[in-house]
Amino acid sequence: MSSASGFVNRNRKAFNPPEAKPLPNVKPLKFGILGAAAIAPDALLTPVKSHPEAVVHAVAARDKARAGAFAKKHGIAKAYGSYQELIDDPEIDAIYNPLPNGLHYEWTMKALAGGKHVLLEKPCVNTAEEARKMFQLADAKGLVLLEAFHYRFHPANHRIKAIIDSGELGAVKSTKTSLTFPAGLFKTDDIRYNYSLGGGALMDMGSYTVSSMRYFTGQNPTQVLSAKHELANPQIDRRTEATFALPGSITSTIVCDLGMPWKFKLIPSMPDLNAVITCEKGDIKVTNYIAPTAYHSITVTAGGKRRVEKAYTFPDLGEPWWTTYRYQLEEFVNKVKGRPTRTWITAEDSIQNMAAIESVYAKSGLGSRPKSSYVPPV
């Protein structure tokens, strides 16, 4: 298959996958979605179609009519006009929480208290301290809680990590992970620009750049060397650039931007979805580590030689059209069913990611996003 027709096929099936038949004698995992969120189709509704053991059973919105319209559009059996009613539905096994960041803590704590597993959008919460509390509750209740860093589940990112870990390029010296988009993707009243809801480029796009930095280096930062913002409003970074020191004399740069100004106000700036890992004996340049199913390339340069790799599937798992979210769903279901997982974002991983994000806001003086006022019952 030529790569052009591969591209078309992959992306057509990614959005319209062949539907899996339910397995006989297997009770599918029933999801409930909190909020009629724009991300839900890509993140969960499409992936469940090709998964034989998962269905979306209900959606809740504060406005019942909105939940009803969303349910109708996506073929979801039940619609609720309150988040708590959905959590209280005994048929639901797992909650998908894509609410604004500032509501993650309250509704994840309530879902866990209600005995539900939770697939939680990133960043998992506003502060590392709240993240720790959520994971402690999940642990105490014997429930699965996963921060949805979907990119990490895709074979392309596993391949990058395997090249680094193989030692062929020597030790990592520096990394640069970017996620920037031109102005126009988000409106000025988007929740991403709202401080009380946990907004900011570093929270949103930036959480991926911090996560991938920590994944590729296998280290947590020890110090923030520099932190620069361009502000959308006094409390919100539209763009953040930061550098970190990591163990092993590694220096890492992250760049994230929710809306780069257009050049000459006419030409949208090109999105930057790239990662560069510079090692002692060579480097890896990655195009599109964030949504590799659409397209990606992993260019390895060492000793005057250059090769380009791609990885759309694992040898024993996946289809070229499986998205990052589909690979993530596979492991979430495995975890809930007590089966082994090949990828997982651990509690400590999520807590450290929040800590690194907060350290940048502390360095710049912009400050952590507000803690939730929700106090769980004791």
Ligand SMILES: *[C@@H]1O[C@H](CO)[C@@H](O)[C@H](O)[C@H]1NC(C)=O
């Ligand atoms: C932020 O969101 C809250 C809650 O929805 C809302 O009350 C507030 O007006 C928003 N702030 C801005 C600046 O849009």
